[in-house]
Amino acid sequence: MRVLLVEDDLAISAAIARGLEAEGFVTDAARDGVSGLWMAQETEFDVVVLDIMLPGMSGYEVCRRLRQVNTHVPILMLTAKDGEFDEADALDLGADDYLTKPFSFVVLLARLRALLRRNSATREPLLGSGDLRLDPSRALCWRGNVEIALTAREFALTEFLLRRKGHVVSRAAIAEHVWNADLDIDSNVVEVYIGYLRKKLDRPFAASDISTVRGLGYRLEDRPLTVIDIPK
Template sequence: MRVLLVEDERTLGDTLARGLRQQGWSVDLARHGLAGLSRAVEREHDVVLLDVVLPRLHGYEVLRELRRRGIATPVVMLSAKDGELDQADALDLGADDYVTKPFSFVLLLARIRAVVRRGPASLPAVLAAGDLTLDPGTHRVARAGVDVALTAREFALLEHLMRHRGQVLSKAQLLAEVWDPAAEPDPNTVEVYVRYLRTKVDLPFGVRSIETLRGVGYRLVDATVPTPVAAAG
């Protein structure tokens, strides 16, 4: 079996690679997200072990790009984050399993065998809120059937809001989930990107789907483009 391991922690990566090779498996080891994505695209693997917080390209972005390209290789996410929302986000993006660090190597082997038995992953479902749609697989956003071009960060923020449609999310939550905490982003960054999103998915269509709750956070709600009223004949 060929395994692609994408892990930037050198000691952990080397230890895992050595243990997997002792199982008789072939292991490709990548130290950052871009290298992992490149190797996943260039050659076939039976399973990908993918760390979440990676330098140069976040693990979720690697996963999203793999699924966008139609690469359905089973992916097991490795992360120190053990929250239910973290695991749900990864699975919704198309991951096959989520293993929390620190973990038992025996358990990891069992998880790997299980996802390989299940076979390739299905591509993630299209998200919808009113007439706003977001396809994680193709990276396409549309309002009332009209395509909306977003940057990678805008897409990630909108996707997170849509996955938690109707829920109020604080700036701190959004920073922790959408941005890399190691980069220590300014809390005002969230406000800036929410404004960017509104100018693209709301204002041009005369709707208001991204709400601000002062002192609390942001919430995405269902909204549809108003239907013009026909003039009386």
């Protein structure tokens, strides 16, 4: 999952980014409203965390303009203000939720996951290929009827590959979307995590869905979905 964080307080921004990345999110940060709006329009994000009091352009205006061109991305607004009229203004402009500073990171994470679950109701809830299934909203993975435990980073990599199943994805694309474009991720790290997935998703089930395309990257095979009984 990719998050856009628009927050001008460097300490708050860094703390939120560290927490989200530890939970497997890829986080892009903007320090002002103008940059935040531009990034939100140029890149596809799963959710936007938007401060209201921003230099250059207020969070209210960013939200309003973003809703004119993107009606689907969930927006969670942050503010140091505390009042029902501020909350009403944010929601009226198109925000999906509202959190007042100071706040607990645990609460922020729960709100974001709730927004992602709500937003996923309008899309296909499960990703899959053959008998492999991934539920992004519940962070669960199965091969057949066997649930597979994945770390946050392994889950993010599996989701990235499944969303592009049948297509070759480069190491650079994987590093950018599963880690972060700003991080110094060399190709060996990607190879190591591909190896982790093969050990968990393929080998125990005599499968070979994740293939290496020499000189180009990796591909998760796009196989016809098989009928399986997903545990609830």
